[in-house]
Amino acid sequence: MDPEELELVMDDAESSMQKAISHLEVELTKIRAGKANPTMVDGIFVEYYGNPTPIAQVANISILDARTISIQPWEKNMLQAIERAILQANIGITPQNDGNQIRLFLPPLTEERRKELFKKAGGEGEQSKIAIRNIRRDAIEEIKRLQKDGLSKDAAADAEESVQQTTNKFIALVDKHLAAKEKEMMAI
Template sequence: MSEELDLILADTEDTMGKAINHLETELTKIRAGKANPTMLDGIAVDYYGSPTPINQVANISVLDVRTISIQPWEKNMLAAIERAIMAANIGITPQNDGVQLRLFLPPLTEERRRELVKKAAGEGEHSKVAIRNIRRDAIEQVKKLQKDGLSEDAAKDAEKTIQDVTDKFISLVDKHLAAKEKEMMAV
């Protein structure tokens, strides 16, 4: 029984860790006024008939705080990358000079910063909901074990451990959100 309980606890912590990793990935996509190549993650280019991430068909580099340079490995990909960025609707219009694309990030207004903070808070809330759902599933598994013969004390201890792990991960979400808000609100 305790092996199954340990497995449930380990699986719960691992899955909650994945929820935090997802939150970190989503927060990097929310731009904070600084150019970051990860802003282009998730944008796929039509590369000879198959959707391919931009970073697999071009060099992406940050020229300065507000400029990203995209230099395709094949010159004929320039137009396809430009179309993909426009279709992704990330709020930036690429500048094509025939050799490379440049993305100039406009400075963020106070209103836009607040919108981005709300968006980050929404992502954080999604992560918290996911973590709570993981907790609920883990507690249900513990209750099934209790029906199969696990002692009531062991079940209560396991539920307390699951709650402690949940609290730890929820506070981690709050820390990530606070750091992102501080980054976004810095002028």
């Protein structure tokens, strides 16, 4: 039994859990907390010469104030396409097209909308926790397989304990991210 194999299983599990946290961070930035943020239009694609292209690659996106995003296309003929793409993305904001640029005015969050956003953030957090637990399960199955191939019982038990500690660390990190997002939503 090669000890490097066990190390590889442990490193792989931690790396995969870190990816789950990174994914959660990206998803949480997409949840609008009432404050304008250019990442709110990330993931919205516009038809540009027949190709779906991110808005950020066809326009300048800037923040005018805490509740206003300005989208200034580099080509004027892209205004309608960008406006259509934003409406189809269903981000809960109606674009205002003045013929030169598109402005997105973020309405103040109502109590009902805030609860909806909390629920959405909680759902994202739960998905991350499920992913982390699945990674733990796979790592423990791999450790058991290594034990059948000659890994000592003590080494296997230590490895499983280490995987559990790593899992606990990343689950706590998910909770920390959710608490920070909730605090951000309450501040507005």
